[in-house]
Amino acid sequence: MSENFSPFIREEVKSFKPYSPGLGIDEIKHKYGLSRVIKMASNENPLGVSPVVQETITRNSGLAFRYPGANNPELCRAVAGHLELDPACIVCGNGSDELIDLLIRMLLVPGRDNIVAFDPCFSIYRLQARLSGVEFRQAKLNPDFSFNLKELLKLVDANTRVVFLTNPDNPSGYAAPASELDRFASQLPHGCCLVVDEAYIDFAMPREHYSMLSFFKNDSNLVVLRTFSKMHALAGLRLGYAILPVILADYMRRIRLPFSVNILAEKAGQAALKDSDFTRESLSIITRGRKFLSVELENLGCSVYPSQANFIMFQPPVNAGHIFQELLKRGVIIRPLDSYGFSHLLRVSIGTREENETLIKYMQEIIG
Ligand SMILES: *Cc1c(COP(=O)(O)O)cnc(C)c1O
Numbered sequence: 195m196s197e198n199f200s201p202f203i204r205e206e207v208k209s210f211k212p213y214s215p216g217l218g219i220d221e222i223k224h225k226y227g228l229s230r231v232i233k234m235a236s237n238e239n240p241l242g243v244s245p246v247v248q249e250t251i252t253r254n255s256g257l258a259f260r261y262p263g264a265n266n267p268e269l270c271r272a273v274a275g276h277l278e279l280d281p282a283c284i285v286c287g288n289g290s291d292e293l294i295d296l297l298i299r300m301l302l303v304p305g306r307d308n309i310v311a312f313d314p315c316f317s318i319y320r321l322q323a324r325l326s327g328v329e330f331r332q333a334k335l336n337p338d339f340s341f342n343l344k345e346l347l348k349l350v351d352a353n354t355r356v357v358f359l360t361n362p363d364n365p366s367g368y369a370a371p372a373s374e375l376d377r378f379a380s381q382l383p384h385g386c387c388l389v390v391d392e393a394y395i396d397f398a399m400p401r402e403h404y405s406m407l408s409f410f411k412n413d414s415n416l417v418v419l420r421t422f423s424k425m426h427a428l429a430g431l432r433l434g435y436a437i438l439p440v441i442l443a444d445y446m447r448r449i450r451l452p453f454s455v456n457i458l459a460e461k462a463g464q465a466a467l468k469d470s471d472f473t474r475e476s477l478s479i480i481t482r483g484r485k486f487l488s489v490e491l492e493n494l495g496c497s498v499y500p501s502q503a504n505f506i507m508f509q510p511p512v513n514a515g516h517i518f519q520e521l522l523k524r525g526v527i528i529r530p531l532d533s534y535g536f537s538h539l540l541r542v543s544i545g546t547r548e549e550n551e552t553l554i555k556y557m558q559e560i561i562g
Pocket of ligand 1: 237288289290291292316360364391393420421422423424429432433434
């Protein structure tokens with residue numbers, strides 16, 4: 195592109211760095227000459243796509259020439275039926291990422307309003323705020339990664355439109371009881387929403403203790419975000435939904451690009467909601483794997499943070515970067531947390547039993 199355009203790029207846009215995706219399986223295979231690579235870096239479901247959902251996608255592939263239903267009314271009804279809520283409260287999105295972006299653009303006036311969140315938090319909250327030219331305020335988590343809601347509340351003022359929280363939290367796995375978050379929501383000033391990102395809620399036990407859904411009311415200031423990327427194993431298809439007061443849902447549907455959720459995601463999402471065998475099996479694999487990895491990592495001298503999610507954060511007894519690199523050489527990809535500002539910590543997604551055992555075997559070799 196001609197350099198002459200440079201002065202015309204918005205300053206907010208110029209502050210963006212290229213998105214650096216995690217390492218790919220093929221890249222690692224090639225680099226280290228490996229035939230098999232285990233990816234435990236992105237909190238994906240280790241079981242892969244459910245056979246029932248695969249069959250649905252295949253059966254509907256011939257529909258790809260059609261536009262999806264504008265705003266996906268059928269899918270919204272299915273989600274609402276599943277949650278026993280009014281379909282008017284549901285908006286589906288191209289991943290919850292799209293819904294985060296829409297919330298910011300719908301509610302915040304650039305240069306005037308602000309967003310409050312914890313530090314560290316999911317990077318998309320901050321990036322989309324920056325793109326919108328909206329102030330982003332952050333309060334430190336407690337040293338054990340639990341929520342310091344008092345400090346968070348101190349940052350809220352009359353121009354705060356949104357407070358973002360992730361529960362269970364990423365990257366720590368910490369989860370706050372829903373009653374505590376509901377009390378926090380009731381302390382927010384008029385016109386300020388609490389947005390609780392429940393990407394990992396399906397892995398919390400007991401789920402009812404942590405999910406905000408039972409506190410959701412049409413006249414409350416609560417928004418809940420959910421995704422099909424984790425428990426439902428559809429990260430690559432891009433599907434999420436928001437549960438929000440009808441008035442907000444109505445405006446969000448007006449500004450959303452009408453076809454952002456594609457027709458196969460629409461069909462797959464409905465099949466996934468009904469596929470309770472798959473979710474039951476996933477939950478069982480994840481909870482057993484979480485216990486196994488926590489015990490085994492502790493045995494290796496790691497400090498393991500308690501997790502209600504499908505990943506575990508831990509501090510190894512030796513240099514974290516060294517462990518990450520040595521695991522890579524052996525074909526296991528986990529997640530270093532340098533980008534979150536924690537170079538001494540690592541995050542590993544729970545895998546299948548065999549993947550977890552392989553990880554522990556290699557960790558023994560490396561630390562041993
Ligand atoms: C994985 C994740 C999501 C899911 O995002 P999608 O766009 O639905 O794939 C949302 N929030 C957090 C905190 C996550 O870790």
